[in-house]
Amino acid sequence: MKSDPAALKKAITLRLAGYSLASIAFKTGLSASTLYRQFSKLKVKSGSISAAALDEARNELLNDAGFVNDLKHTIAASIVDDIMVAKRTREAIVLTLDELIDEQSAIKASLADLSLRARALAALATSLSVTQVVQRKALNVDAESYQQVQELPTLTIRKMSDDDVAEIQDRLKAHSAVTED
Numbered sequence: 001m002k003s004d005p006a007a008l009k010k011a012i013t014l015r016l017a018g019y020s021l022a023s024i025a026f027k028t029g030l031s032a033s034t035l036y037r038q039f040s041k042l043k044v045k046s047g048s049i050s051a052a053a054l055d056e057a058r059n060e061l062l063n064d065a066g067f068v069n070d071l072k073h074t075i076a077a078s079i080v081d082d083i084m085v086a087k088r089t090r091e092a093i094v095l096t097l098d099e100l101i102d103e104q105s106a107i108k109a110s111l112a113d114l115s116l117r118a119r120a121l122a123a124l125a126t127s128l129s130v131t132q133v134v135q136r137k138a139l140n141v142d143a144e145s146y147q148q149v150q151e152l153p154t155l156t157i158r159k160m161s162d163d164d165v166a167e168i169q170d171r172l173k174a175h176s177a178v179t180e181d
Contacts, residue, residue, distance in 0.1 A: 018047035093121050126155045
């Protein structure tokens with residue numbers, strides 16, 4: 001497959017500016033193997049461009065209406081995906097919690113299965129949260145509040161014992177009794 005000369009020129013500029021092969025492949029539509037082959041052939045080294053040329057390339061990219069529109073579309077699609085994943089995750093968490101609380105459902109589905117499902121949902125919610133933090137940092141959203149964050153919280157997962165499940169069920173029954181009164 002022949003490389004588009006304009007895409008290759010853009011790729012060389014990006015590589016000289018220090019962009020990774022994966023990032024350049026995404027921005028130009030050229031495969032990483034094609035880029036690697038062309039960069040080797042042309043002896044293009046990462047990050048070897050002058051500061052002035054780098055500023056010029058950056059301004060050209062930012063002023064490229066197609067690039068900006070593509071970036072906006074990608075960001076919007078990612079946000080919509082995250083919203084849908086968050087919504088479905090919350091729904092699944094509620095259903096799993098209902099099954100844990102309901103004794104008849106807990107009898108039908110083994111506690112191990114419900115516990116495993118709850119752990120998977122917690123892991124999914126954590127990965128969604130991390131993805132959203134990365135996106136917010138990349139877009140410099142809430143720059144001041146994220147500068148204060150040193151590290152991400154640690155998620156600890158352990159298997160719930162029968163006593164743990166019974167304790168949760170008792171607390172929920174007590175809470176339900178209080179709210180019904």
